[in-house]
Amino acid sequence: MVIRENIKDFNLDHIFDCGQCFRWNKQQNGSYTGIAFGKPVNINFKPYIEGGFEGRLSIDNINEAEFNEHWKTYLDLDKDYGHIKSALAKKDLVLAEAIQSGQGIRILKQEPWETLISFIISQNNNIPRIKKCIEGLCQMFGLPAGSFQERDYFAFPEASVLAQLTENDLAPIKLGYRAKYIIETAKKIVTDNFDSGNKECVDVRLTTLADLRRADIVTGYEYLTSLCGVGPKVANCILLFGMEKYNSFPIDVWVRRVMHRLYHMDESDMKSMTNYASENFGEYGGIAQQYLFYHIRQLEK
Structure with a gap:
């Protein structure tokens, strides 16, 4: 310990x-x-x-x-989250209130591959079902990670494993249309990793998943949205939670709701939401998004 x-x-x-x-x-x-x-x-x-x-x-x-x-x-x-909270609260009174709801939030630096597949699974899904799908994927195709507290654990399956599967292989997990996305994305990641491994110098404009942390956010976004099943919201989640792009501002149903309720924006106007986050939250946009996300869920409980 x-x-x-x-x-x-x-x-x-x-x-x-x-x-x-x-x-x-x-x-x-x-x-x-x-x-x-x-x-x-x-x-x-x-x-x-x-x-x-x-x-x-x-x-x-x-x-x-x-x-x-x-x-x-x-x-x-x-990371000094006390400084970040103070900086964000000074600029935005609405966000200052939201920070009070989730003062202990920290952005986890998750493994990019697991983050990518997890958020493909997350689209149009609820958290209990997302968790069940991910656990099913790991139990069926991940390597054993040992027993802990009377439970067996499994590592997240590698891209090379998922790339060999068919939609029928994934059927027991009940991923629906996401099964195709996962397989096609795994194939692309495996191919890109293989190709980049044969280059003397990896061009970040044609980056692989492993390189995205050192690529700029625009390059990362373009690469991620080129993958099967990755749209703007999923790409921004991956950038924030797996690539350390803290200025990424994912917009899902909860963020649309909080921006409408507290900032009086049209729920369909995601461009204005993105612009507002860029102008007012800047380099901490993703962290601000987490405070707002947590806050609106507490308000609606």
Whole structure:
């Protein structure tokens, strides 16, 4: 187990219930158990003051080397979210209120391939069903990742595995039309990775999935929307949650709703929403989106 004290601007419910990830489940003691990087873990956070956002973080089933290699970055612990919240709140009073709802949100730095397929599955879907589909995909086609807390875990299946499947192979998971998208996208990723591996220098204008973190957001967006089943909303989610493009502003039904209700924009006018986010939230557009997303869901509960 790894323990860290004085972790600030942190809340597990805010992080794991803001629509950015799908392989984490809340436990009776308030901790969350899930899997990333092929490793199941339990994450617990105890605030020093009840209801506070500073406290003691513990991660069970990893060692210090694994924490430094993966989990410190995954939980985005080096970013000063206090500064970000202050900067965003000063510019926008509506967002300042939204931040109060989800003060402990942090953007997870997820694996690009898993993020890509997860958000293809997410379109026109609800979170419980998304989670069920992803778990089915992993159980059927992922490598065993060991047993933890009396449950067997499986890693997310590689692109090379999914590229060999047929829609009939995926039928038990009940992905619907998304099955074709997953297979075709996996084939494209495998082909692009193979082709780029034979180049002396990878041109970021013709980038592969693995290169997108160092590509600019426009290049990343163009590449992602060239993949089967990836539209603007899914592409922006992948850029934000898998590619560290924090100025990406995904617009789904919840964001349209919050922009209509709190900013009085037409729910169909996504261009105005995008422009507003760019002008007012800037480099932190994606983080602002998460505060707004979480806030509107709390308001409607």
